[in-house]
Amino acid sequence: MSSASIQNAENSSPYDLEAGFVAYPLLFQQSATEAPELEVLQVEGAGVTWAELILDVNKVANFLTSRGLGRGDKIAILARSSREYVTVYLGGLQAGVCIVPLSGMASSEQLAGMIEDSGSKLLFASSSTLDLIEPFMGKLNGLAKDAYIAFDFDKEGWASFKDVIEPMPTDVHVADIQPEDAFNLIYSSGTTGVPKGIEQSHYMRYQHVLRFSQMGLEKGATTMIATALYSNTTLVAMLPTLALGGRVVLMPKFNVEEYLRLAEQEKATHTMLVPVQYQRILAYEKFDDYDLSHCQLKLSTSAPLREHVKRDALERWPGKLIEVYGLTEGGIGTVLNATENPDKLASVGQPGMGAEVLIINEEGEVLPQGEIGEIVGRSDAMMTGYHNRQDLTDEMIWKHPDGRIFFRSGDMGRLDEDGFLYLLDRKKDMILSGGFNIYAADIEAELIRHPEVTDVAVIAIPSEEWGETPLGLVVLAPNAKSSEDDIQVWVNERLGKTQRVSGIVTRDDLPRSTIGKILKRELRDEYIKQSVS
Structure with missing residues (x-):
C-alpha cells in the first residue's frame, strides 16, 4: 500500500479487531436482500429501489474486475451528486478498489495533481465538471485513453457509463476486503499545490x-x-x-x-x-x-x-x-x-x-x-x-x-x-497582540449577539503598535441601522481590554467553502493587502 501509514509511525496495528469488523459491501448487500422493494435512494424526484440499484452496483463491480482492478487500486469520481455517482461508489467498494471523490471547487491544475498523486486508473465524470477536466485530459500518468467514463453526456474520448456497465453480469462478487484496506482517499481543501490525501x-x-x-x-x-x-x-x-x-x-x-x-x-x-x-x-x-x-x-x-x-x-x-x-x-x-x-x-x-x-x-x-x-x-x-x-x-x-x-x-x-x-x-489563526493570545471565537461569540449582526468573522491584521490586532467582519440584517462605529463601541464595551477590536467592517457576505467553513485565509489576505497598500 502506497499510503503513508500510522502503523509505520507507531510500529503497531491501529485496528482493534476485538471490537468486530464487517466489510461495508456485505452490509449494503444485506440491506438490499432484506428490503429489495425499498426506495433506497432519491435524487431530484427520481427514486430507485434496492432491487434496481444493487443490479447496477453488481455490474459496476464486475466491470472494474474485468478491467483488472481490485484491492489496492483506485478510481476517481469528479461529478455532480447523482444515482450514477452512488452506484460507482458502492460498486467500487464491492470490487475492493479505493474511491477517490474529487471536489469540483478545485482548479484543473489541482485536480490533475490529485489524480496523479492518487494513482487512479479510471475517471468518472458528469457534464458539470467537463470544463475542469479538458485542460489535462489525455495528459496524466496512469490514466489510459479509455479511462474516461461519462455519466450523463456523449463526447469524443469518453466512454458512456451506461454502455460500459450494461453488458456486465449481475452476479454478486464481493472482494476479500481486509480491515486495513483503503476505503476512500479524500483530499483536503487547499488553495495552492496538491492538497493532502487522507486515506480512510x-x-x-x-x-x-x-x-x-x-x-x-x-x-x-x-x-x-x-x-x-x-x-x-x-x-x-x-x-x-x-x-x-x-x-x-x-x-x-x-x-x-x-x-x-x-x-x-x-x-x-x-x-x-x-x-x-x-x-x-x-x-x-x-x-x-x-x-x-x-x-x-x-x-x-x-x-x-x-x-x-x-x-x-x-x-x-x-x-x-x-x-x-x-x-x-x-x-x-x-x-x-x-x-x-x-x-x-x-x-x-x-x-x-x-x-x-x-x-x-x-x-x-x-x-x-x-x-x-x-x-x-x-x-x-x-x-x-x-x-x-x-x-x-x-x-x-x-x-x-x-x-x-x-x-x-x-x-x-x-x-x-x-x-x-x-x-x-x-x-494558526490565533491572534498575538501585545504579547497576549487572543481567540477570535471569543470575540465572534460577542459580536453575533448584536441584534443586527447575522454573520461574523474575526481575523488578525498587522499593527505597528501591537504586532497584530483583531478586525471584526460582519454581515448585517436587512434594514439594519447600526454603523460600523456603533457596532465597534457596542462589542468593545463587552470585551476585555486585550480583546477589543481595532475596527469593524460590514460586508454583504463572508467567503465560505462548499461545506460552509468561513475561509479566513482569503479574508486575511484581502485585508492584509489593504492595510499595507
Whole structure:
C-alpha cells in the first residue's frame, strides 16, 4: 500500500479487531436482500429501489474486475451528486478498489495533481465538471485513453457509463476486503499545490456505522443530505444510512425552500447539515409553515454551530440536535447532544464512542481541565495516513507518555470540569497582540449577539503598535441601522481590554467553502493587502 501509514509511525496495528469488523459491501448487500422493494435512494424526484440499484452496483463491480482492478487500486469520481455517482461508489467498494471523490471547487491544475498523486486508473465524470477536466485530459500518468467514463453526456474520448456497465453480469462478487484496506482517499481543501490525501480504511468506515447506530440511526430511517458527495460530511451520514437499512434523499444543490419541501414530503427522520445551512433554513420566513414532525435527529458538523442557532433549532425544529466535532483524518471526535445539554450549547460536547480528547501545551505536555491549549485525540476511527506523505503523517501525531498515538487537531480549546470541549480558534489563526493570545471565537461569540449582526468573522491584521490586532467582519440584517462605529463601541464595551477590536467592517457576505467553513485565509489576505497598500 502506497499510503503513508500510522502503523509505520507507531510500529503497531491501529485496528482493534476485538471490537468486530464487517466489510461495508456485505452490509449494503444485506440491506438490499432484506428490503429489495425499498426506495433506497432519491435524487431530484427520481427514486430507485434496492432491487434496481444493487443490479447496477453488481455490474459496476464486475466491470472494474474485468478491467483488472481490485484491492489496492483506485478510481476517481469528479461529478455532480447523482444515482450514477452512488452506484460507482458502492460498486467500487464491492470490487475492493479505493474511491477517490474529487471536489469540483478545485482548479484543473489541482485536480490533475490529485489524480496523479492518487494513482487512479479510471475517471468518472458528469457534464458539470467537463470544463475542469479538458485542460489535462489525455495528459496524466496512469490514466489510459479509455479511462474516461461519462455519466450523463456523449463526447469524443469518453466512454458512456451506461454502455460500459450494461453488458456486465449481475452476479454478486464481493472482494476479500481486509480491515486495513483503503476505503476512500479524500483530499483536503487547499488553495495552492496538491492538497493532502487522507486515506480512510474499511475499518474506520465501519466504526462510523457503529457510531451512527449508537446515535439512533436504524432501519427505516430517511436521511436528508444536501452537501456534495465528495465531502466527508456527506459520506459519514449517507454510508451508515445505507448500511443500516435506511433510505437517502440526496440534494445535488442546496436550496432552503426545496430542502424544507422535501423534508416534509419525504417525512425525513434524520438529516446531516453544515452550520451555514442551519442558519439559512431557520432564517427562512416560511420555516414554521412546514411540517417537520417526523424528524428524529438533526446532525451538524464541519464547522462550529453557533450557540444562538442551536438554541433556535431546539425551540423550533422537532427532534434531537447533535453537533459532531472531528477531523476527516479521524482520531478526534466529540458529540454534543444539545437537546440533553441546553446549558452546554457553547461547547462541542464530550468525547464520542471510543474517543479520548486531551489538551496539550507547546511543549507537548498534557494540561489540566480549564487550561487552553491544542486539542489532540484518538479513537477507533483514525485514518491510515496521508497518501504518499509519511512526513505529514508523522507531523500529525502526538505521542502520549504511555506510547499511545493521538492526532493533533491544529485547533485551540479547553475542557471544562464536566469534560465538555470548547473550541477557541485554529492554532494558526490565533491572534498575538501585545504579547497576549487572543481567540477570535471569543470575540465572534460577542459580536453575533448584536441584534443586527447575522454573520461574523474575526481575523488578525498587522499593527505597528501591537504586532497584530483583531478586525471584526460582519454581515448585517436587512434594514439594519447600526454603523460600523456603533457596532465597534457596542462589542468593545463587552470585551476585555486585550480583546477589543481595532475596527469593524460590514460586508454583504463572508467567503465560505462548499461545506460552509468561513475561509479566513482569503479574508486575511484581502485585508492584509489593504492595510499595507
